Amino acid sequence: MIHPTAIIHPNAQLDEGVKVGAYSIIDEQVIIGRDTVIGDHVKISGKTIIGQRNKIYSFALEIGHDNVIREFCTFNIGTIDDGGVTRLGNHNWIMAYVHLAHDCQVGNHTTFANNASLAGHVHVDDWAILAGFSGVHQFCRVGAHSFIGISAVVTQDVPPFVTVAGNPTSPHGVNSEGMKRRGFSAEEIMAVKRAYKKLYRSSLSLEDAKIAIKELVAEYPKMESFLDFLLQPSSRGIMR
Template sequence: MSAIHPTAIVHPGARLAEDVQVGAYSIIGEHVEIGAGTTVGPHVVIEGHTRIGRNNRIYQFCSIGSDPQDKKYANEPTRLEIGDGNTIREFCSFSTGTVQDGGLTRVGNDNWIMAYVHVAHDCHVGNNTIFANNATLAGHVSVGDWAILGGFTGVHQFVRVGAHSFCGVGTVLLQDLPPFVTVSGNPSAPHGINSEGLKRRGFTSEGIMAIKRAYKTLYRNGLTLDEARKQIAQAALEQPELQQFSDFIAESGRGIVR
């Protein structure tokens, strides 16, 4: 049966799997669903229309599923969904979505989220990401799989963070960050590709070299953005590893870090 501390308050309408653990003084709201194997530490508040998957570990003093920090929010029943296998450390805050977007904030699977991270309304976070301490997402941000945000990274609203990208400590992202690219600074500036991360994830040496060439096309060859897009799209026809890179820069609405 669920291991719920006697000081915890769990609404009768909440749906918890049998082996969910809830620590002392935590509060679980009426519309919360928590899957098997998940552990909720002490002094955690989980509220709103929130669904949490299996085998997550949520540490003490987190606020999960709170109302969005958006002045237009009018108590609509928007949602937060968290997948499986995530580690969410102390003092993190995740908000539900807003009806001005899709009404949903989503965090995927197997993410490593350190202390004091904030995920704002309508953000979509993929799988296997790392958010170091105090990384902050404004509203409507998307973060691709395997992306790494260094400590105190701040991401502006509506920005997209590409898969396998890397942000150094204290980075401020005001524009889209393409997949594979490493950036740092305020404002952020590109510093090559995340080659070590790509090696660890099984990219071939040929694939990594193709990504390096595409990076040079975009950042080092003195081309306009439109010219670079066309050359990278042509290269992607022969190098499948470049397809997501090509698609990302072609679809950017805010412009890219450059």
């Protein structure tokens, strides 16, 4: 159903079942997937592709499937410096006033609480949680299953499974509760805790910690993402 006050460009592509609320504006190059609901007073412009079954409230924009995006979120489009695309994956929960800056890459099943903000070129992996009023510096990476505490200011990469909090922000252990909810076994959680100790609670250098963690990966394959994260190039360095 398209509200009679909505303005939709003739060249915009709306799939079956799309609903557009009162006074919303859909510009020429927009593509909207099946059964997506656009609320009242929403303006969607630029080369925007929206997947299926999304719910978009006023002043919000997203890319992917089955996301929930609440009021007054702002998502900037990509720039020529980084491929030109800002991406949000699937099944994400984006609360009010969240900001995703240009060229951010957000995975699946993430949670952004109210007023969480990403600066440009930030990568957030699957199942990460950002608490309210947290912020992430440009070019940082946030690993899968990690947890960023309320009002934390992240200026370096956060490895998978790690909880960071405070301001200045620092590591505060493993997100074991999140791992339990995702179906990780007690043995796998313990292995991540062992890797955490190698990285944060020993006198090992980062390079020596990588070697020690590699030995754990041979026994617990699910930890491979932890090691891979540490081995990838980093613009900001690993938070320690």
